[in-house]
Amino acid sequence: MRYLILGITEARDDSGAPLPIGGARLRALLAALALRAGGPAVPVSVLVDEVWGEDPPHAAPAALQALVSRLRRALGGKDAVQADPTGGYRLPATRDDVDLYVFQRLAQEAAQTLSTPAASAPAPAPPATPPAESLRTALSLWRGPALADLPDPATRAAHATRPEALRAAAVRDLIEAELRTSTTDPASLLPEIEALIAAHPYDEPLRVQHLRALRAAGRTADALAAYDRTRRALAEGLGTDPGPPLTALHAELLQPTPRPTATPITTP
Structure with missing residues (x-):
């Protein structure tokens, strides 16, 4: 059951x-x-x-x-x-018979994998389920608000706040997992990232993901423009400057892309 x-x-x-x-x-x-x-x-x-x-x-x-x-x-x-x-x-x-706890297990295992440096993983260990696959499975278990049938709003909120927070984190982890793979089209991630930014305009890790996705999609100019919008949003809304991860990524974006070196032709 x-x-x-x-x-x-x-x-x-x-x-x-x-x-x-x-x-x-x-x-x-x-x-x-x-x-x-x-x-x-x-x-x-x-x-x-x-x-x-x-x-x-x-x-x-x-x-x-x-x-x-x-x-x-x-x-x-x-x-x-x-x-x-x-x-x-x-x-x-x-x-394991309840979708909530299956979701939590899958999401937490994937988050742990994403946060573990590759060099620290044992070399002979068999490959685990890719984090992106685990997260897609976990998020597919959601069919609506958690514990939607509990009638008292305060009781429902008390039980559902943590699962809802884990769900939001799992969405971000899925974006991160897909940004790290070469099989995902980075442009396909942009609509979801931009929708999340609209809901959380001062979330700097999300802004970093946005710039990385734009860069991976070959849209460096758009990434630079997005950084400028982020800088203005943080200044006007919070009175702060972008943090180190954003500024470091901005510096990378400003670096010119090296052109491939031509192989000299030698005459016999």
Whole structure:
């Protein structure tokens, strides 16, 4: 069984077919349980708060028990949701069964690979999955906002803030991974980078990626113009100058591209 909480909550059987999890409360209960897969049972009071938010029903524990029974039927039987002797409920699942934790694992492994200098990697180690491939797989798991079915905005934000931040970091890591490969057309990265810059105009690492992509696409003049816009944006918006990574890249862009040396023709 797989549980999907990066978007509208879903459960899928071993063949990948979705199971009928109808109703907002039922989806909220499944999301709250899947969020804690692989851990101890979730207390009744926590589940009531996360399923009903600020509008709990009269006799909430009994209402939760009835909802658990419905969820068991939807998932295929009594063992699909386990009751704990000390109170509370849990899914008999591991984190590898939940898309959120699969995403986190793939994104963190790729980020670690990107941050590890190539010279420090053991030479005889077999090649791992390329970071760009892992990140594309990780980001494809997102179908909408994380934990979209939790009804209380504050509760949802408390659980979803870190996954959303990891998602934003994974997008940037994917751009970085693709900038490092010779198989990706750097021009194809520009629309996404420029959209991110529009949302985060003072993000200098993103600006560095923009200049690198322009340079790799053979658009050095555009990269220099982009640097000038960046310098003005930082000065007007933050009252600062570009940091060392941007200024170092700007200096590289100003260096003339060496022309190939012609081979002299010798006369026998």
